[in-house]
Amino acid sequence: MKKIVECVPNFSEGRDLAKVEHIVSAFRGKADVKLLDYSSDRDHNRMVVTAVGEPQTLQAAVVEAVGIAVQEIDLTRHHGEHPRMGAADVIPFIPLHDMTLDEADALAKSTGKLLADNYDLPVYLYEKSASADHRSNLAEVRKGEFEGLPAKMQLPEWQPDFGPAHRHPTAGAAIVGARMPLIAFNVNLNTADLTIAKAIAKKIRFSDGGLPCVKAKGFFLNATNQAQVSMNLTDYTQTGIYQVVEAIRAEANSYGVAIANCELIGLMPLQAMTDTFAQYLGLANFGEKQVLKL
Amino acid sequence: MKKIVECVPNFSEGRDLAKVEHIVSAFRGKADVKLLDYSSDRDHNRMVVTAVGEPQTLQAAVVEAVGIAVQEIDLTRHHGEHPRMGAADVIPFIPLHDMTLDEADALAKSTGKLLADNYDLPVYLYEKSASADHRSNLAEVRKGEFEGLPAKMQLPEWQPDFGPAHRHPTAGAAIVGARMPLIAFNVNLNTADLTIAKAIAKKIRFSDGGLPCVKAKGFFLNATNQAQVSMNLTDYTQTGIYQVVEAIRAEANSYGVAIANCELIGLMPLQAMTDTFAQYLGLANFGEKQVLKL
Numbered sequence: 102m103k104k105i106v107e108c109v110p111n112f113s114e115g116r117d118l119a120k121v122e123h124i125v126s127a128f129r130g131k132a133d134v135k136l137l138d139y140s141s142d143r144d145h146n147r148m149v150v151t152a153v154g155e156p157q158t159l160q161a162a163v164v165e166a167v168g169i170a171v172q173e174i175d176l177t178r179h180h181g182e183h184p185r186m187g188a189a190d191v192i193p194f195i196p197l198h199d200m201t202l203d204e205a206d207a208l209a210k211s212t213g214k215l216l217a218d219n220y221d222l223p224v225y226l227y228e229k230s231a232s233a234d235h236r237s238n239l240a241e242v243r244k245g246e247f248e249g250l251p252a253k254m255q256l257p258e259w260q261p262d263f264g265p266a267h268r269h270p271t272a273g274a275a276i277v278g279a280r281m282p283l284i285a286f287n288v289n290l291n292t293a294d295l296t297i298a299k300a301i302a303k304k305i306r307f308s309d310g311g312l313p314c315v316k317a318k319g320f321f322l323n324a325t326n327q328a329q330v331s332m333n334l335t336d337y338t339q340t341g342i343y344q345v346v347e348a349i350r351a352e353a354n355s356y357g358v359a360i361a362n363c364e365l366i367g368l369m370p371l372q373a374m375t376d377t378f379a380q381y382l383g384l385a386n387f388g389e390k391q392v393l394k395l
Numbered sequence: 396m397k398k399i400v401e402c403v404p405n406f407s408e409g410r411d412l413a414k415v416e417h418i419v420s421a422f423r424g425k426a427d428v429k430l431l432d433y434s435s436d437r438d439h440n441r442m443v444v445t446a447v448g449e450p451q452t453l454q455a456a457v458v459e460a461v462g463i464a465v466q467e468i469d470l471t472r473h474h475g476e477h478p479r480m481g482a483a484d485v486i487p488f489i490p491l492h493d494m495t496l497d498e499a500d501a502l503a504k505s506t507g508k509l510l511a512d513n514y515d516l517p518v519y520l521y522e523k524s525a526s527a528d529h530r531s532n533l534a535e536v537r538k539g540e541f542e543g544l545p546a547k548m549q550l551p552e553w554q555p556d557f558g559p560a561h562r563h564p565t566a567g568a569a570i571v572g573a574r575m576p577l578i579a580f581n582v583n584l585n586t587a588d589l590t591i592a593k594a595i596a597k598k599i600r601f602s603d604g605g606l607p608c609v610k611a612k613g614f615f616l617n618a619t620n621q622a623q624v625s626m627n628l629t630d631y632t633q634t635g636i637y638q639v640v641e642a643i644r645a646e647a648n649s650y651g652v653a654i655a656n657c658e659l660i661g662l663m664p665l666q667a668m669t670d671t672f673a674q675y676l677g678l679a680n681f682g683e684k685q686v687l688k689l
Contacts (some may be wrong), residue, residue: 369685
């Protein structure tokens with residue numbers, strides 16, 4: 102199987118569906134690029150595209166889509182509930198298959214340079230691709246939004262990584278970077294006792310000394326009268342689904358509680374499933390090549 | 396994801412590598428067809444191709460390959476250890492994704508008709524596609540081989556399903572049919588006691604009243620000093636990997652023995668992994684669409 106990268110670009114258009122379709126068209130009809138989803142929101146006035154593909158061809162599709170967005174979206178007239186800094190606002194690259202985070206980082210940087218060169222657009226690198234610690238967090242990079250960019254770009258610590266040192270008049274700036282795929286995974290307990298879910302979440306999350314790359318919270322589900330441990334796994338190669346489920350099972354057991362069921366929210370890389378499958382079975386000498394798929 | 400079918404055609408040529416490559420070339424460079432493997436054997440004088448693809452395009456590749464085999468292989472001069480009845484000897488179609496066994500059966504039948512029409516080749520249908528019970532088993536259909544075909548084809552119960560009622564002078568006859576994917580799966584126990592592996596195999600295999608579509612035997616592994624339950628799962632939608640592993644775990648437990656590890660031999664459809672993953676986690680509302688792959 103080829104290298105596969107995912108890109109989830111966010112565009113600042115969620116009302117004019119002709120423009121939405123025009124931007125999305127860059128991801129259609131291309132060999133080795135697959136448009137998995139796109140959804141626009143009127144209130145947020147924003148659209149999120151999910152596409153996967155071979156790195157070079159997906160990059161070309163992203164650059165084409167950003168070109169359309171730069172031409173068609175005018176942020177001086179843009180209003181919406183979601184914070185935004187650019188017409189093409191955030192462009193994360195996520196390694197999915199046979200690809201390291203470093204390779205996705207290189208792809209993000211070359212994409213940023215292309216966007217700057219082609220469209221005279223200032224580009225900030227974030228997450229894994231950030232050029233300094235204070236530029237890693239998306240909220241920090243975007244703070245001030247489109248309207249605050251001219252002032253922000255006066256500051257030495259907020260010079261763009263690529264492109265001109267001034268705001269694009271209508272398209273603002275783009276934020277590009279690489280990150281690991283995020284897995285949103287919930288474990289529902291056979292108890293209505295929220296305090297147990299909260300205690301388990303506290304025990305397993307990294308911020309309280311638990312498992313690496315695990316964020317967790319306890320919730321109560323009215324519909325099913327169940328307590329839930331809701332998680333984000335920010336790097337499944339550090340802590341995978343098997344590890345969190347079995348850690349929760351062991352913790353729950355100490356309260357005399359069992360796992361009722363689990364839920365995967367959204368998408369998961371094939372590798373995260375393959376790892377879990379192999380771990381549950383104690384599979385020896387197992388390779389992903391043994392899984393038949395086209 | 397598209398419908399995906401696997402085809403594992405066996406050709407009666409394992410010595411002339413130019414001919415082998417010529418036959419295999421039919422599976423190369425075609426959109427929606429992927430050549431996974433081919434291996435030829437001098438002693439058997441035979442080659443096995445493994446290819447997956449979208450049903451119609453894979454069928455076209457198979458028909459093309461058989462055409463090359465019919466032209467280049469002369470069974471009147473063919474000698475090898477493996478029994479064979481035709482230049483293109485056996486052509487099984489196996490449903491892999493979003494496809495039923497009935498759909499694979501229809502594909503096998505239409506392929507058989509094309510081979511008969513295009514190459515004036517008698518074609519026997521076998522396995523799921525067999526036109527009568529006595530024609531289901533490959534060994535029965537092939538009995539007599541190329542040399543015995545003229546006499547066999549005199550018998551009313553061995554008239555071909557498609558094509559002429561006489562042997563192709565150099566290419567014999569082809570045997571085409573649909574079957575479920577076979578999963579070869581071993582469970583190794585943390586004991587050297589072969590009698591335990593044999594007792595567990597007897598308990599779980601269908602022929603002794605165990606799980607449907609499970610064949611099982613006990614073996615002793617010299618290299619690791621382990622007893623092994625070795626299985627063929629002939630229809631993972633009836634009994635999947637999760638069910639056999641947990642059945643073996645429970646049986647082993649009653650002997651005070653545990654599972655040391657498991658092995659998958661060869662290939663497995665993605666769906667067999669997805670099912671097992673979902674069952675171990677008790678996943679609610681899980682769909683294969685949530686697995687990111689190209």
